[in-house]
Amino acid sequence: MKTFDFLRPPDPAAAIAAQGRSKTSQQGAEIRFLAGGTTLVDLMKLNVETPGQLVDINRLPLDKIERLPDGGLKIGATVRNSALAQHDVVKKDYACLSQAILAGASAQLRNRATTAGNLLQRTRCVYFRDPAFPCNKRVPGSGCPAIEGHNRNLAILGTSTHCIANNPSDMCVALAALEAVVHIEGSKGKRAVPIADFHLLPGETPERETVLEPGDLITHVTLPPPSPGAKSLYLKLRDRASYEFALASAAVILVMEGGRVQRVRFAMGGIGTKPWRSSEAEAALEGQAPEAATFQRAAEIILRGAKPQSENGFKVELAKRCIAHALKLAASAA
Ligand SMILES: Cc1cc2nc3c(=O)[nH]c(=O)nc-3n(C[C@H](O)[C@H](O)[C@H](O)COP(=O)(O)OP(=O)(O)OC[C@H]3O[C@@H](n4cnc5c(N)ncnc54)[C@H](O)[C@@H]3O)c2cc1C
Numbered sequence: 119m120k121t122f123d124f125l126r127p128p129d130p131a132a133a134i135a136a137q138g139r140s141k142t143s144q145q146g147a148e149i150r151f152l153a154g155g156t157t158l159v160d161l162m163k164l165n166v167e168t169p170g171q172l173v174d175i176n177r178l179p180l181d182k183i184e185r186l187p188d189g190g191l192k193i194g195a196t197v198r199n200s201a202l203a204q205h206d207v208v209k210k211d212y213a214c215l216s217q218a219i220l221a222g223a224s225a226q227l228r229n230r231a232t233t234a235g236n237l238l239q240r241t242r243c244v245y246f247r248d249p250a251f252p253c254n255k256r257v258p259g260s261g262c263p264a265i266e267g268h269n270r271n272l273a274i275l276g277t278s279t280h281c282i283a284n285n286p287s288d289m290c291v292a293l294a295a296l297e298a299v300v301h302i303e304g305s306k307g308k309r310a311v312p313i314a315d316f317h318l319l320p321g322e323t324p325e326r327e328t329v330l331e332p333g334d335l336i337t338h339v340t341l342p343p344p345s346p347g348a349k350s351l352y353l354k355l356r357d358r359a360s361y362e363f364a365l366a367s368a369a370v371i372l373v374m375e376g377g378r379v380q381r382v383r384f385a386m387g388g389i390g391t392k393p394w395r396s397s398e399a400e401a402a403l404e405g406q407a408p409e410a411a412t413f414q415r416a417a418e419i420i421l422r423g424a425k426p427q428s429e430n431g432f433k434v435e436l437a438k439r440c441i442a443h444a445l446k447l448a449a450s451a452a
């Protein structure tokens with residue numbers, strides 16, 4: 119492992135000034151931000167990540183959850199996953215987000231993990247996490263052994279011939295359904311990126327996972343105001359009931375009116391190279407009665423184009439049942 123300096127900035131302004139001058143954020147960059155460390159330090163111990171320097175951002179004033187004037191919510195980049203999941207407003211108005219976070223990792227990990235770190239957590243593909251193997255995401259152009267190897271947990275949607283790794287985050291699935299916006303500050307100023315555009319498909323460049331550029335710091339995430347009367351939930355299917363990543367998961371936000379679906383947003387995890395959403399599947403539900411056949415139709419649409427690998431064909435049916443059941447649960451609660 120390369121040596122690195124652990125930098126603890128004397129004040130927040132110094133940290134922001136430092137990131138303006140430095141190559142940061144994109145994987146492989148020389149200087150990296152350290153938040154909870156539960157992804158980055160983990161991967162450094164495996165020699166998968168070898169940053170030259172770390173900048174500890176934990177003392178930046180980015181740890182607040184605040185109501186916005188429009189009724190939405192502003193979530194600071196260093197808000198701990200546990201604090202976000204247990205926040206009264208989140209539990210009441212954005213239940214799928216609270217449930218998604220609590221379905222992930224362990225209490226100890228959630229106490230360390232942060233909003234921005236969770237957005238940037240990396241795949242659990244076994245070849246990515248072991249430098250003894252080639253991996254296009256870790257070493258571009260070296261190959262993808264997962265395509266003909268162990269791929270039971272990997273993606274069936276959004277894959278390419280270069281990478282089939284899935285996005286492992288539970289929180290990001292809820293953020294996708296909630297249509298969150300990621301706020302970024304970098305050397306070119308500030309910008310706001312809808313979550314749907316934040317993560318990139320692997321295509322020919324699987325090493326590039328998000329739109330972050332060198333020097334970009336995520337400052338916060340915003341959520342739109344909650345829809346009145348909405349029922350929201352997160353359903354996670356996995357090999358065991360705790361401390362396990364999703365095989366398929368679904369976040370649903372559903373509003374019923376007059377016995378019909380008035381508005382619905384949903385996203386799926388465990389199956390895509392990024393949190394997966396289909397506006398076509400949502401449109402197929404709106405205005406319809408909450409019946410099994412309608413939910414099944416939406417499930418067929420969101421799974422359209424799925425490309426199972428040698429070990430994960432079961433995910434197609436599992437994912438359909440996951441979203442159909444999540445929709446049924448939300449409709450019956452509404
Ligand atoms: C054993 C184990 C089990 C887990 N199980 C689950 C699970 O079931 N579901 C799930 O969703 N997750 C799971 N996780 C992943 C966990 O949620 C993530 O590790 C965590 O959310 C990462 O947050 P962090 O603050 O620790 O990130 P860090 O490790 O500090 O950072 C991660 C990445 O983000 C970058 N970064 C951090 N903050 C910023 C910022 N503000 N701006 C720009 N870049 C930044 C870092 O440089 C790094 O590249 C598990 C992790 C472990 C170790």
Ligand code: SF4
Pocket residue numbers: 241243244245246252253254255256261262263264265272280281282283324
């Ligand atoms: S699926 Fe992606 S992360 Fe896994 S070995 Fe292939 S290129 Fe690497």
